[in-house]
Amino acid sequence: xxxPSDGTSTSELVLSxxxxxxxxxxxxxxxxxxLDVHAGEVVALVGDxxxxxSTLVKVLAGVHQPSxxxxxxxxxxxxxxxPSAALKLGIATVFQDLALCExxxxxxxxxxxxxxxxxxxxxxxxxxxxxxxxxxLSARIPSVREPVASLxxxxxxxVAIARSLLLDPKLILLDEPTAALGVAQTAEVLDxxxxxxxxxxxxxxxxxxxxxxxxxxxxIVVLRLGRNNGIFYxxxxxxxxxxxxxxxxxxxxxxxxGRRQAQREQGQETQP
Amino acid sequence: xxxxxxxxxxxVPLLDxxxxxxxxxxxxxxxxxxxxxxxxSGDLGSLPVIVxxxxxxxxxxxxxxxxxxxxxxxxxxxxxxxxxxxxxxIVCILMVGEIDLSVGSVSGFASAMVGVLWVNQGWPVWLAIxxxxxxxxxxxxxxxxxxxRFGMPSFVSTLAGLLxxxxxxxxxxxxxxxxxxxxxxxxxxxxxxxxxPHAIAYALAAIAGIVTFITGFRTAARRKEAGLxxxxxGSLLLRAILITVVLELIVFYLNQDRGIPWMFGxxxxxxxxxxxxxTRTKWGRSMxxxxxxxxxxxxxxxxxxxxxxxAFVMCSVLAAAGGIxxxxxxxxxxxxxxxxxxxxxxxxxxxxxxxxxxxGRGSAYSALLGIIVIQSIASGLTxxxxxSSLRYMITGAVLAIAVIVDSLAxxxxxxxxxA
Numbered sequence: 001x002x003x004p005s006d007g008t009s010t011s012e013l014v015l016s017x018x019x020x021x022x023x024x025x026x027x028x029x030x031x032x033x034x035l036d037v038h039a040g041e042v043v044a045l046v047g048d049x050x051x052x053x054s055t056l057v058k059v060l061a062g063v064h065q066p067s068x069x070x071x072x073x074x075x076x077x078x079x080x081x082x083p084s085a086a087l088k089l090g091i092a093t094v095f096q097d098l099a100l101c102e103x104x105x106x107x108x109x110x111x112x113x114x115x116x117x118x119x120x121x122x123x124x125x126x127x128x129x130x131x132x133x134x135x136x137l138s139a140r141i142p143s144v145r146e147p148v149a150s151l152x153x154x155x156x157x158x159v160a161i162a163r164s165l166l167l168d169p170k171l172i173l174l175d176e177p178t179a180a181l182g183v184a185q186t187a188e189v190l191d192x193x194x195x196x197x198x199x200x201x202x203x204x205x206x207x208x209x210x211x212x213x214x215x216x217x218x219x220i221v222v223l224r225l226g227r228n229n230g231i232f233y234x235x236x237x238x239x240x241x242x243x244x245x246x247x248x249x250x251x252x253x254x255x256x257x258g259r260r261q262a263q264r265e266q267g268q269e270t271q272p
Numbered sequence: 273x274x275x276x277x278x279x280x281x282x283x284v285p286l287l288d289x290x291x292x293x294x295x296x297x298x299x300x301x302x303x304x305x306x307x308x309x310x311x312x313s314g315d316l317g318s319l320p321v322i323v324x325x326x327x328x329x330x331x332x333x334x335x336x337x338x339x340x341x342x343x344x345x346x347x348x349x350x351x352x353x354x355x356x357x358x359x360x361x362i363v364c365i366l367m368v369g370e371i372d373l374s375v376g377s378v379s380g381f382a383s384a385m386v387g388v389l390w391v392n393q394g395w396p397v398w399l400a401i402x403x404x405x406x407x408x409x410x411x412x413x414x415x416x417x418x419x420x421r422f423g424m425p426s427f428v429s430t431l432a433g434l435l436x437x438x439x440x441x442x443x444x445x446x447x448x449x450x451x452x453x454x455x456x457x458x459x460x461x462x463x464x465x466x467x468x469p470h471a472i473a474y475a476l477a478a479i480a481g482i483v484t485f486i487t488g489f490r491t492a493a494r495r496k497e498a499g500l501x502x503x504x505x506g507s508l509l510l511r512a513i514l515i516t517v518v519l520e521l522i523v524f525y526l527n528q529d530r531g532i533p534w535m536f537g538x539x540x541x542x543x544x545x546x547x548x549x550x551t552r553t554k555w556g557r558s559m560x561x562x563x564x565x566x567x568x569x570x571x572x573x574x575x576x577x578x579x580x581x582x583a584f585v586m587c588s589v590l591a592a593a594g595g596i597x598x599x600x601x602x603x604x605x606x607x608x609x610x611x612x613x614x615x616x617x618x619x620x621x622x623x624x625x626x627x628x629x630x631x632g633r634g635s636a637y638s639a640l641l642g643i644i645v646i647q648s649i650a651s652g653l654t655x656x657x658x659x660s661s662l663r664y665m666i667t668g669a670v671l672a673i674a675v676i677v678d679s680l681a682x683x684x685x686x687x688x689x690x691a
Contacts, residue, residue, distance in 0.1 A: 128287065
């Protein structure tokens with residue numbers, strides 16, 4: 001694992017953003033964002049609702065185009081005019097809303113846009129590859145020939161992640177990968193993220209769950225109101241993280257924590 | 273059959289059968305059970321239209337015994353082919369969740385073009401046909417451009433097209449208003465009299481069964497080799513034999529009269545080709561994906577605009593082709609061609625056949641089945657000497673029932689997790 005104190009490690013710099021801004025009309029969703037991701041590193045992107053995490057991921061996936069700023073991918077400056085350009089470079093994305101076609105089956109969804117043998121679809125090879133991918137993720141999918149509409153939330157997440165791995169990407173973007181999952185499935189997805197990192201891929205993961213973030217992230221990048229608001233390492237205290245996310249040491253989360261602390265101390269005093 | 277499976281059971285579970293929570297149908301009884309399951313949960317396929325067809329045929333046959341005679345059925349097939357080809361285009365456009373209301377006008381305009389260019393201007397007939405098809409493609413690309421560039425709903429752009437192209441048709445036909453195509457020319461013969469030699473019809477029916485078996489067998493062999501579950505040889509054979517026997521019986525019955533029209537052969541050929549394109553090619557997958565979830569398709573890297581364009585162009589070209597076939601069937605290009613109920617019959621055929629109006633769900637065969645239903649109603653009522661007023665009302669009622677069945681089945685699919 002990379003040394004947590006060494007943010008700019010010696011491994012290859014996969015992605016480097018400088019001064020990325022994105023405006024939607026009068027609203028600036030992102031302002032001057034800088035972000036580095038190295039190979040074999042999990043970077044967690046955290047922030048409150050509306051901090052611009054999802055917008056940043058959509059910029060990287062080619063869904064939105066930045067209003068200004070530069071994106072460098074593996075040392076070269078690139079533009080991402082559409083999702084297929086990002087895919088071609090090796091940036092795979094698992095969106096929060098998963099972006100699956102409910103009327104198609106699992107195999108069709110995994111290979112969507114990347115079908116083998118376009119003029120005479122090679123269903124057998126695609127099905128084998130789909131099972132291989134799903135088994136690598138130790139996924140529990142009952143049948144790959146049922147429409148995705150019949151799958152549960154966790155199963156859909158697995159399908160979406162399996163799909164992102166299909167093209168051997170260099171960088172994977174995960175938007176809230178554990179939001180819809182149960183306890184065991186969350187652990188599996190976190191395992192999976194570590195496995196992906198150990199294969200030497202860069203991983204950018206958005207999450208609201210601090211436990212998940214600490215469990216897998218090598219670096220935690222905090223966004224607040226569309227701006228960079230500090231870089232932390234998994235050993236940072238919860239209070240530091242929360243105050244960076246909410247923007248002040250005096251906020252509802254810390255007030256609540258302080259109140260409970262005071263109560264506990266009072267209880268200890270009266271006990272003896 | 274079950275014994276065969278037990279003997280061949282590999283020590284390691286098949287790749288796609290390792291999850292014990294899923295029921296898998298085995299053998300012949302299992303196939304029937306899973307079919308009933310599917311129907312119950314609203315995955316009806318072409319079942320409603322086949323049931324409807326049986327009802328319609330029973331009613332008309334009991335009212336007029338000529339209805340199911342070979343002679344009448346051959347006429348029915350001639351009449352099916354023209355609007356059927358247009359309905360095939362409608363299937364394409366409905367797949368991506370859009371609509372084309374101008375197919376009638378486009379077909380009328382195409383027939384007028386062939387009449388004017390071939391008969392009046394003296395062009396070679398193949399060039400006139402090619403020109404008409406090219407104009408169809410141009411009209412489709414225009415709709416696609418309006419849709420992709422300006423976000424114009426296809427409902428509105430094609431409604432405008434309906435009027436504008438009808439105007440063009442009247443304009444190029446000029447004051448005479450009608451052009452007769454020469455009797456005895458190959459084009460008119462094709463639309464009115466040409467039928468397959470009986471031997472060829474039998475052979476084609478047999479080939480259909482053989483091809484079904486061979487492709488099924490190859491797939492099963494490859495799946496077995498790869499450690500996936502595969503269909504047993506017995507059920508493959510049964511299916512192929514069933515298809516062959518049914519087709520041969522149909523051919524035999526129609527051969528009692530003139531036989532199978534070449535025009536109908538062309539229509540079925542187009543349907544089979546379209547079915548292959550929609551189910552077995554990347555293009556077809558894109559069409560399904562765009563109809564099912566446009567944004568998901570875009571994010572998967574599919575060129576959504578190109579997919580829409582291909583759907584619009586395919587629809588208009590097939591509409592033009594249908595118009596040319598109609599001209600050869602009627603031996604004339606007139607102001608009435610493509611007006612009246614052509615438009616709605618084509619759309620109704622696709623929907624009655626089971627293609628969903630909501631996009632992402634349909635099959636090329638729905639054009640074939642749907643148009644046979646509509647044409648059966650028309651033919652039956654004509655035989656009973658009833659006016660077209662009744663025909664419109666009954667076709668309208670059938671269309672309404674088809675859409676209701678579609679909506680109900682869709683709701684049931686959602687609640688059974690099969691949407």
